[in-house]
Amino acid sequence: MSSIVSCGSEGNIGFSEKRERLMNKLVEGHKHATELKLLLQNQNQNPPATIHHGGGSSAEALLITKILRSFAETLSVLDSSSSSASFFLNENNSGSQLVIAADSTNNDLRSEEGSSESSKRFSSSVPKDRRGTYKRRSLSNLISDLTLPEYVRTLYVYNFIYIIKKIKIDSLGFRTELMRRKTEETWSNVSPTTEDNLAWRKYGQKDILNSKFPRSYYRCTRKHDQGCKATKQVQRIQDNPVLYQITYIGRHTCKETLKAPQMTAYLLNPQDHHQTPPTNAIIKQEYPKQEDTPSGEIIIAEKLDANLWSELKDIEITNPPTYANFGAFSYNFCTTGFHFDDHHHDESHML
DNA sequence: CGAATTTGACCTGA
DNA sequence: TCAGGTCAAATTCG
Numbered sequence: 001m002s003s004i005v006s007c008g009s010e011g012n013i014g015f016s017e018k019r020e021r022l023m024n025k026l027v028e029g030h031k032h033a034t035e036l037k038l039l040l041q042n043q044n045q046n047p048p049a050t051i052h053h054g055g056g057s058s059a060e061a062l063l064i065t066k067i068l069r070s071f072a073e074t075l076s077v078l079d080s081s082s083s084s085a086s087f088f089l090n091e092n093n094s095g096s097q098l099v100i101a102a103d104s105t106n107n108d109l110r111s112e113e114g115s116s117e118s119s120k121r122f123s124s125s126v127p128k129d130r131r132g133t134y135k136r137r138s139l140s141n142l143i144s145d146l147t148l149p150e151y152v153r154t155l156y157v158y159n160f161i162y163i164i165k166k167i168k169i170d171s172l173g174f175r176t177e178l179m180r181r182k183t184e185e186t187w188s189n190v191s192p193t194t195e196d197n198l199a200w201r202k203y204g205q206k207d208i209l210n211s212k213f214p215r216s217y218y219r220c221t222r223k224h225d226q227g228c229k230a231t232k233q234v235q236r237i238q239d240n241p242v243l244y245q246i247t248y249i250g251r252h253t254c255k256e257t258l259k260a261p262q263m264t265a266y267l268l269n270p271q272d273h274h275q276t277p278p279t280n281a282i283i284k285q286e287y288p289k290q291e292d293t294p295s296g297e298i299i300i301a302e303k304l305d306a307n308l309w310s311e312l313k314d315i316e317i318t319n320p321p322t323y324a325n326f327g328a329f330s331y332n333f334c335t336t337g338f339h340f341d342d343h344h345h346d347e348s349h350m351l
Numbered sequence: 352c353g354a355a356t357t358t359g360a361c362c363t364g365a
Numbered sequence: 366t367c368a369g370g371t372c373a374a375a376t377t378c379g
Contacts, residue, residue: 202356204371217370221354233370 032066189246194234198252212238222254229253 200218207214213236220228230252237243 201354203373205356205358206369206371209368215369219371231370 028066185251186247186249189248190237190243191246192243194244194246196246198230200232208235211235213241220252220254222252226254 194216199221201221201223202216202218204217205214206217215233215235218232218234220230222228230248230250232249233247235245237245
């Protein structure tokens with residue numbers, strides 16, 4: 001997302017003014033995104049006679065530019081704040097679980113799984129066998145490490161991808177599979193989260209040649225007691241590190257593939273046939289489909305990590321009014337983009 | 352204390 | 366030979 005650029009310093013302005021400015025920019029972006037959505041919906045009903053091979057129409061391009069600018073300015077406001085944490089959480093924040101690094105200069109997403117690389121980097125000063133020496137990244141750790149600008153950026157990039165996807169699908173009829181593996185039992189998926197709510201156990205991680213990000217290897221937790229041979233490989237997409245390339249190899253043959261009573265990636269994306277469901281049908285019985293849910297709440301939850309979203313919802317509740325506004329906005333904005341996903345397709349072609 | 356993760360060592364196929 | 370995949374000891378987490 002090289003389009004996101006800093007738009008200059010905001011100078012020394014007060015919290016409330018910054019917050020107001022921020023909200024205005026976000027709302028502006030939301031408005032443009034909604035316009036774009038309506039535009040695309042109209043195009044669906046009245047398809048254009050000509051095909052634009054460069055992407056969408058000029059109206060779409062203009063809206064995209066506006067959205068980009070809105071968010072670039074938003075991020076600029078956030079980045080200009082020396083402490084994002086205090087900016088959002090300084091009021092009524094005693095009980096908050098969300099602690100955002102006040103001086104986070106590390107925007108490198110590699111840090112998340114770059115432990116093997118960093119261990120190499122500092123190998124001269126550590127003992128040879130450091131197996132098991134690590135800091136486990138729980139969900140709360142993950143949120144703690146995410147600065148607010150990073151979160152907004154992720155949210156924005158994710159939504160924008162869906163808008164771009166929609167434009168490409170509408171204008172080019174673009175719908176191909178990411179890759180065909182040698183066997184029928186191998187399929188790929190691109191997702192902003194590695195979470196699919198199936199019971200996986202990580203058994204390895206490798207640095208891949210000419211690849212910026214390491215590849216992680218997971219097997220079914222039931223491998224040993226039920227002989228389930230399902231595995232998956234997860235790797236960040238180099239050109240868009242907010243997304244993961246997930247390759248599933250082999251179907252689950254075990255009886256219990258569900259990790260916990262949460263939403264699953266498969267059910268949340270019922271049309272996404274790259275994410276092949278497990279052979280049993282337990283999930284379908286437990287969880288209603290998206291169109292059955294009365295509120296739009298699931299729409300963001302299906303696209304963000306379910307756990308992350310549930311925690312963010314808690315934050316929204318426990319920290320009114322400061323964070324609540326932001327939370328409400330992200331929810332609305334996300335729904336704008338997510339309604340577009342009425343076809344199955346691979347994002348990687350769009351990036 | 353059992354489950355999960357990390358990570359160097361080991362294995363394998365091209 | 367080497368890149369990619371797997372194993373398993375060491376360690377952490379809940």
